[in-house]
Amino acid sequence: MTAGALASGCTPDLPPLQGGWVGTHPERGHRLREPLPSASTATPRQAHVLIVGAGIAGLACARELQRRGVDDVAILDLEPTAGGNSRGHQLAGARCPIGAHYLPLPGPEAREVYQLLEELGLVRQQLGRAMWDERHLCHSPQERLFIDGAWQDGLLPAADSPDTLAQYRRFSNLVAEAQRQLGFAMPTRRARWTPGHAALDAQTFAAWLDQHGLTAPRLRWYLDYCCRDDFGAPADTVSAWAGLHYFASRHGFHAPGDETAEREPVLTWPEGNAWLAERLSQPLHPHLHLDRVALQVSEEREGVEVLAWQVPEQRLERWRARHVVLATPLFVARRLLRTPPAALQSLRQQHAPWLTANLLLREPLIDHPGAPPSWDNVSHGSTRLLGYVNARHQALDPTPQPPLLTAYLALPDSQRGALLQAPWQQWADAVLADLAPTHPDLREQLARIDLCRFGHAMSIPTPGTRSAAALQALTQPQGRIAFAHSDLAGYSVFEEAYTAGVSAARVVTS
Incomplete structure (x- = not known):
């Protein structure tokens, strides 16, 4: 899609849209495409273990390293906030997600995730059973589907x-x-x-x-x-x-x-999985070095050198570490490494672009008949819009407030360029057009819309991806460099990212 192909313009008699882009800075990641700046005056820094990427995998890795007695850890990230795809946003003082917004209750194989949730006080064992804190489980009604002109309970369409x-x-x-x-x-x-x-x-x-x-x-x-x-x-x-x-x-x-x-119970919060990311990052604040764009990683005889661009002060840093963990998407790791291993060079993964939009409303929306407004609301037949969640659904404050909606759009690869280049107003119009069949009064009730774009939001498990021998090879030590990202599983969910981070910490300390 080109910028001109997106819906355009204003609705008559309505004020211009208020909003903008939030959450990500694509131009920072694109610095990897540019020539390296001169390193002759780079500021020297050092750490025993340097982690590149402060998403869930990077935070999990740092947390596990500290549990294993390694405190000389530094974490770099190109954004001003840790959490990666699990970061949150505030709109008119209210918390809302810009990425991942829930976590299914972990199964028996997700031992590290269960231990984390236990330590955060979300679950406890009683007589051999897991007892979950219901304040953090999705409140009812959980989900509904708009189909045949009405809302039905649940997302599986009623059999016709x-x-x-x-x-x-x-x-x-x-x-x-x-x-x-x-x-x-x-x-x-x-x-x-x-x-x-x-x-x-x-x-x-x-x-x-x-x-x-x-x-x-x-x-x-x-x-x-x-x-x-x-x-x-x-x-x-x-x-x-x-x-x-x-x-x-x-x-x-x-x-x-x-x-x-x-119905599968899930954990969720007004800010989505940012609730988890913030509790992972808070104890690590002394070790977080944000607004740093890693540019090159070079393994040397006695350690690893990492060149990083410090965004606010516009200067280069030269980090030296005994070990480096690349908690980045694998295609980014391939660009960063001066000499990438053969497994990384051979690997090719597709990544899906995503758009999320937080919509602050003035009043509740007129609703169609059927199931009542729920946490997750999906429209049957949509091929781009995944639906929206109400960020206020989990709020314990009984004071009536208008909904704060977070809409999710999964886009084809062909729209990545338009996602980067088209003005936010055109994408806002596209979101409103996708939501119009279920809420025709949305535009007149909209006070503000903030959008977040993820050009490479998640790895797509295309045929052959999970079978690739390279994925298994990259979970093993690569000299002084280890990899930690959900890309190692071929798809992107919290459980994979967190486990990959813990596993990388074990590799580094083994």
Whole structure:
């Protein structure tokens, strides 16, 4: 899409939009494309372990290093706030997310994540059972879907025919069969990898669904939505392994009428996963060096040298460390390393661009009939808009306030250029156009809209990505350099990032 192809202009009799870009600084990351500045006058800095990237993986790595007695740690990040894709925002004094906004309750394989949540006071063990603090679980009503002119409870579309219902049940059985016969886990490194997994990873999810006669439009839309929500791309782009992993590594897929079905509980906060990121980063403040753009990483005989650009003072720093952990997307790590390892050079991953928009309203919106306003609100048939969450849904303050909506758009790779170049007003109009079918009075009730763009938000698990031997190789020590990022799993979720960070700390201290 070009800037001119986006919706344009104003609505008659309404004031101009108030808002702008927030949250990310694409021009900083793009400095990697430019020639290196002269290092002759670079300010010398040093640390025993230097972590590049203060997202969830980098913060988890630093936290684990401290737990292991390594306190001489420095963390660099190009943004002014730690947290990566889990950072938050404030709009008119209210907290809201600009990226990840929830965390499913971790399964038994996500031991490190469970330990973190336990230490943060979100869960405790009682008589051998996990007891969750309900203040942090998503309040009811949790989710709804706009379909056939009304809102329905839940996101799986109601079956419109006996054949659709039969296909729901058949897919549910296939997921359960994959769980039993192959095994899936989150983080995925805790599951064995078999020829059966590799066969799934060799084809698209859409092709696999076709092979099994799963063609009902409502089922296909829902599975497409799930893939775009977790992987940033539709079912004809992600692998069949990824499509099944979405369900089989969690709580399966439950067809309508399944008496064992329970809505998957999730942890969420007004600011989304920034609640977690801020509690990870707060004890690390003395070690955080923000507004630093890493430019080059060079392994030497006695350590590693990192050149970084200090943005506020516009000067170069030369860091020396005994070990370096690259907690960046792997394509960024490849650009940073003066001599990247063969595994990194051979790896090619696609990354999905995302747009999030926080919309501050003056009054509650006129609603369609059906299920009441929920935390997560999705429109059936949308191919770009993933829906919106109400950042005020978790608020414990009983004072009535207008909703603060956070909308999510998963964009095709072809729109990355427009996301960077088009004015924020044009993208704001595009968001409002996508939301108009469910809320025609949105524009007149809108007080402000702040948008955040992620040019490379998440790794897309295309066919062959998870099977790549390079991913496994990069989890092993590479001299004095270790890698820590959810890219190592081939897709992007909190559990993968956090576990990758803890694992890298273990590699560095082993």
